[in-house]
Amino acid sequence: MVSHARWKLTRDKAIAEGFSESPETARRREEIRLAFELGQAVYDRRTELGISQIELARRAGMTQPQVSKLELGGTVPTVPLLARLARAMDSELNLKLVGETSQVVFSAA
Template structure:
């Protein structure tokens, strides 16, 4: 029977694979964007269907976005921001050596 690895060892093994860091970062961005949209939608008391209508989307697209399942385009972010009564601000920042 194979010896079980600790999660930290398994995680380090996975993250050492080529492209794993970029895939992890893309997933993090999708999750954070989706969480931000969901929180703002709830602050405004909107359902996913209502947000979808305001943004010119279908409700399943809003659901996937909030769950972190899609990487949005800038035009889609603009539509969501306007529907959520927000201004979209995109910034490029230097990478931190500590991160």
């Protein structure tokens, strides 16, 4: 498995060398990046709270494998699921999207 940082470095190098990706590839890359950032934000808050994936799954009405897949960036959660996760982690979700940059944070409510 390629890490997100290594994948981004390889992509940036290819673009600098004149490689141009298709609109479909760029769209998919953006989806993957956002899924990864959302998953990382869930992981960060869950570990900050000191709870297991099993406990988060119980609180959010999910299964542990669903939490694991989400944290690894393997799925893009729906807005209702994000709301359940925020409640389950006693948090508010802050999602900032500006151009090609984004910031995702679950913070204490």
